[in-house]
Amino acid sequence: MEKLLIHGQRPLCGQVSINGAKNAALAIIAASLLADDIVTLENIPDIDDIKNLVMVLEKMNVRTTYLDKHTLRIDSRYMSNGCADSENVRKMRASYYLLGALLGRFKCARVAFPGGCDFGVRPIDQHIKGFQALGAEVDAKGIISIQARELRGANVFLDMVTVGATINIMLAAVLAKGTTVIENAAKEPHVVDTASFLNSLGANIKGAGTDVIRIKGVQKLHGSTYAIIPDQIEAGTYMVAAAITKGDITVKNVIPRHMDAISAKLKEIGASVIERDEEIRVIGCETMKPVKIKTLPYPGFPTDMQPQITALLSTVPGTSIINESVWDNRFRYVEQLKRFGANIDVEGRIAVVDGVDNLVGTEVEAVDLRAGAAMVLAGLAAQGETYINNVTFIDRGYEQLVNKLNAMGAWIERIDSDTPIQIMQEKVI
Ligand code: EPZ
Numbered sequence: 001m002e003k004l005l006i007h008g009q010r011p012l013c014g015q016v017s018i019n020g021a022k023n024a025a026l027a028i029i030a031a032s033l034l035a036d037d038i039v040t041l042e043n044i045p046d047i048d049d050i051k052n053l054v055m056v057l058e059k060m061n062v063r064t065t066y067l068d069k070h071t072l073r074i075d076s077r078y079m080s081n082g083c084a085d086s087e088n089v090r091k092m093r094a095s096y097y098l099l100g101a102l103l104g105r106f107k108c109a110r111v112a113f114p115g116g117c118d119f120g121v122r123p124i125d126q127h128i129k130g131f132q133a134l135g136a137e138v139d140a141k142g143i144i145s146i147q148a149r150e151l152r153g154a155n156v157f158l159d160m161v162t163v164g165a166t167i168n169i170m171l172a173a174v175l176a177k178g179t180t181v182i183e184n185a186a187k188e189p190h191v192v193d194t195a196s197f198l199n200s201l202g203a204n205i206k207g208a209g210t211d212v213i214r215i216k217g218v219q220k221l222h223g224s225t226y227a228i229i230p231d232q233i234e235a236g237t238y239m240v241a242a243a244i245t246k247g248d249i250t251v252k253n254v255i256p257r258h259m260d261a262i263s264a265k266l267k268e269i270g271a272s273v274i275e276r277d278e279e280i281r282v283i284g285c286e287t288m289k290p291v292k293i294k295t296l297p298y299p300g301f302p303t304d305m306q307p308q309i310t311a312l313l314s315t316v317p318g319t320s321i322i323n324e325s326v327w328d329n330r331f332r333y334v335e336q337l338k339r340f341g342a343n344i345d346v347e348g349r350i351a352v353v354d355g356v357d358n359l360v361g362t363e364v365e366a367v368d369l370r371a372g373a374a375m376v377l378a379g380l381a382a383q384g385e386t387y388i389n390n391v392t393f394i395d396r397g398y399e400q401l402v403n404k405l406n407a408m409g410a411w412i413e414r415i416d417s418d419t420p421i422q423i424m425q426e427k428v429i
Contacts, residue, residue: 006379012247014408020228024190030097037223100171117368120329130169153178246284290318307374314342333371
C-alpha cells in the first residue's frame with residue numbers, strides 16, 4: 001500500500017492533457033460484448049477501474065489486447081456465457097453494466113452484486129424495472145440472475161434520473177425485438193457517448209442527451225473503432241486545482257461545454273475561466289467569494305465534483321452552502337477535511353462551509369475516489385505537509401494524477417504506507 005505526501009502552498013501553473021472519460025469507458029467496454037466482431041477503443045484511460053473490468057472480461061473468455069496504453073481491442077466472439085461472478089466484479093459499481101450487455105447478448109446474465117464508492121444506499125431497482133419491462137425475469141438474491149425467453153421493446157419511465165439505469169436499459173434493448181423508449185433518461189456526456197458507440201456498431205438509438213431516448217432493436221451489431229470522450233470530472237478537478245492554489249492551469253483535449261456548470265461556478269467564485277475549442281484555462285484569484293451549489297444531473301453541477309468544490313470553498317472567506325441532491329450520504333469526507341482546519345457543518349444532504357484563511361497540513365484518509373481528489377486539492381493549498389492514505393481509491397479514477405500535478409509545480413511524493421510521518425507540530429497547536 002502507498003500514501004501521498006504533499007508539500008503544500010505551491011501555486012500550480014502550466015497545462016495538463018485530459019484522458020478518456022472513466023464513466024464512458026466502463027460503459028462502452030461492457031457494451032462491446034454486444035458486438036459480433038472485434039471492437040477497438042481509443043482514448044481509454046489507464047486507470048485501475050478499467051483494468052479491473054478488463055480482468056472480468058478475460059475471465060469470461062473475452063480476448064482483450066492493449067495495442068498501446070490507451071487503445072484496447074476487444075474480441076468477444078468466443079465468449080462462453082453470461083456469467084460474471086468474480087471478486088473483480090465486487091470492486092466497482094460499473095460492473096452492473098455487464099447485466100445489460102449480457103442480457104442483451106445471451107438473454108441471460110449472472111453477475112455478482114456490484115461494489116463501488118460508499119455514498120449510502122446504491123440500489124439498482126430502476127435497472128431491474130427496465131429489464132423486466134423488456135420481458136426478463138430477475139432474481140436478485142445473493143447474486144443477480146436475469147433471464148428472458150425473448151426481449152421485446154417497451155416504454156420505461158424512470159422514477160428518477162439515473163445514469164446507470166439509462167445506460168443499462170439501452171444495452172439490453174439494442175438487440176430486442178421492437179422499439180424501447182426510455183423517459184426521464186439521464187443526459188450525461190457518458191450516456192451520449194455510449195449511445196454514439198452503440199450506433200457505431202449498427203444500433204439504432206435516437207435522442208441520447210435528451211430525456212427521451214428511443215432504441216429500435218436490430219438483428220446484430222458489427223465491430224467498430226471508437227474514441228472515448230474526454231473525462232469531464234478529471235478536467236473539473238484540475239480546474240479547481242488552479243483556483244485552490246491561486247495558479248494558472250490550462251486543461252487540454254476537452255469538450256468545454258461538458259464543464260459548463262463547473263466553469264460557471266468557478267467564475268462566480270472569482271476565478272477567470274477562458275474557453276477555447278478544445279481547452280479551458282483557469283486562473284485563480286486572491287479574493288474569492290462564497291457561493292451556493294446544488295448538485296444535479298447533467299447539465300447541472302455534477303455530484304462527482306462536489307467534494308472537490310467543497311475543498312475549494314473551505315478556503316474561501318464567508319459562508320458557502322452545498323446541497324447534495326443526488327446521493328443521500330456523500331459528505332463522509334468532510335470529517336477528513338476538518339482535520340485540515342476546515343469549518344464545515346453537515347446536516348443530511350446540506351453542508352454549510354465557513355471558509356478559513358488557511359488550511360493546515362495533516363494526515364487524512366481518502367474515503368472514496370472523488371473524496372480522495374478533494375484531499376489532494378486541500379493538501380495542495382494547506383500549509384506544510386499532508387499525508388493521504390488509501391491512494392488506491394485515487395488510482396481507480398485518475399491517470400497519473402501525481403505526475404500531472406508535479407509537472408505544474410506541485411511537490412507530491414508517493415511513499416510507502418508505513419513511512420513515519422512528521423506533521424508540522426508548531427502549526428497544529
Ligand atoms: C454514476 O453512478 C457514476 N458512476 C457516479 O460516478 C455518479 O456519481 C453517478 O452516476 C451520478 O452522476 C459510474 O458511471 C460508474 P445513478 P450510478 O444511477 O449510475 C438513485 C464516480 O466518481 N438510483 O445516476 O450508480 C441512486 O441511489 C462515480 O465516477 C436508484 O434509486 O448513479 C442515486 O441517488 C461515483 N435506483 C441516483 O439515483 C437505481 O436503480 C443517481 O444514481 C439507480 C439509481
